[in-house]
Amino acid sequence: MKLDGVKVLDLSLFLPGPMLTLMMADHGADVIKIEPVGEGEPSRHIGLSTNGQTVWFRNTHRGKRSVQLDLKSAQGQAAFWTLAKEADVLVEAFRPGVVDRLGVGYEAVKAVNPGIVYCSISAFGQTGPYRDRPAHDLAVEALAGLVALNEGQDGKPAMPGLMAADALASLTALSGVLMALYRRTQTGLGDHLDVAMLDSLMAWTPNATGPVFAQDRANVPKAERSWGGAAMFNLYECRDGRWIVLGGSEVKFAAALLEALGRSDLLDHARQPPGPGQEPLRVFFRETFITRTQAEWEAWFEGRDICFAPVRTLKEAFADPAVAARGMIWRDAAGNAVVGTPLLFRQEPGRPDPKAPGLDEHAGQVWRTLS
CATH class of the missing domain: 3.30.1540.10 (formyl-coa transferase, domain 3)
Incomplete structure (x- = not known):
């Protein structure tokens, strides 16, 4: 597969980072999920479950290996550095400054592994006035002006149906990681990728910025093509x-x-x-x-x-034979529904592993491999 031999350490939580590393795992990367001690990845405990695992966790962590580490302990630090020295990619999504306080920031990792591609995903980036501001997807979408564009027929903003800031940050990060890995084949050096959810949203507004850039005014969604101004x-x-x-x-x-x-x-x-x-x-x-x-x-x-379509529920969409024909839904050995990969290569196609790891399931395996 395209990413066979690539080793990834995933310290991220929730959605943007885990989706990035999931897409890499689907195409051959060995992704080791570093989970915090205690309850581990939060998505293990959020939302509905089948057969003892949440749907969210299964669909963002299948095909990965799980190791629990306490990065504040000497033992956890020693284990981390053993892994970091051999990694190709490290993904983290803490608030800016946290990894440096833990002693595992880019400069520290680069000192022992110059080829590391170190990806930091955050709400507002590692620099700038919003750097230390806490936020998840909805707040970022609001600050980006997108919630205002998501205006209902009553003239009031509505809750977004997709975690667009998470999704676009994840795809932006994937693109950057792959660019850095390609460049490393020429220079032998890695890089530090600073991906902000806000930046990732703003980059995808060319179709909406006409009023802002051309007339210095706010959008009037219901009078514009993308949000109801066009009858067709x-x-x-x-x-x-x-x-x-x-x-x-x-x-x-x-x-x-x-x-x-x-x-x-x-x-x-x-x-x-x-x-x-x-x-x-x-x-x-x-x-x-x-x-x-x-x-x-x-x-x-x-x-x-x-161009016509019925407005379906998500359940109806996943029941569509066309979705199955594209490999976007299948079942694991226990019969759990799993979302497929959208990256379909003719040569070396991805082979998603439907199994999601138990908490700390692969600790022994990983340490034996490194010893």
Whole structure:
């Protein structure tokens, strides 16, 4: 597999770091999860469980090895340094300054292992005025302006449906780690990667920054393309209380839809910029889609070249045969559902290991290997 032979120490907790190292483990990396003494990784105890493990933990730690270490003790420190000297990658997600106080910061590790790729993930980065501010995903999304963009039809911000700050920080970190590993093949030297959740969110706003950069004003979400200003990029309620979306605002899709509905006379509204000029078209769609059930509209749209989708629950999404066909859901030996890997290589495909480790399960194995 692509990452065979790469050794990773994962000191991170919760979601961004563990997802980064999960993707590496799926493609051959040997990931040793360094868990705090006591209850270990917090996600072992958060949310629903099946067969003695939480779904969250199983889907972020399968295929890894678990070792508990107390980095404040002499014994824990000695064990850490034994591992760090042979590692290729180290991932940590403490608040800035914590690893230095523990004596395991980048400079200390680099001194004994110059090739280490040391990845620090935090809410606001290792520098800057927010450096020491505590935050999880929601607070970071709020400070990034994204919660305000997630405005409901009542004009009030709504809770985000995805931990976007966690997700984008994880993917940013994965990209940086792989870049640093590639560069190391040329220089022999590692690097320190400083990934901030806030930075990772801000980097993904090009489609939203028009009003900010061009007109020095705040967004008006319901008047803009991505959040309801475009009739062909919008949510519509059906007769049974369920919803559908139109998800492509290109004029060709509007022309195909309006012709099929017998209202080509409304096409000029689809050519208007997002906002009030498209309101007559939005009204027509609201009045039209409320006349049939979601299932009836699914059948009606079948075979038509129009961007359409039913609004599903997550349960319905994972039950879709298309998701299974892409390998995005499978079962471990005990029958537990496990999310697959989205990285599909033709050569050397990933081979995700469905088994998640017990707490400190691999301590003996790891120490025997290093002795």
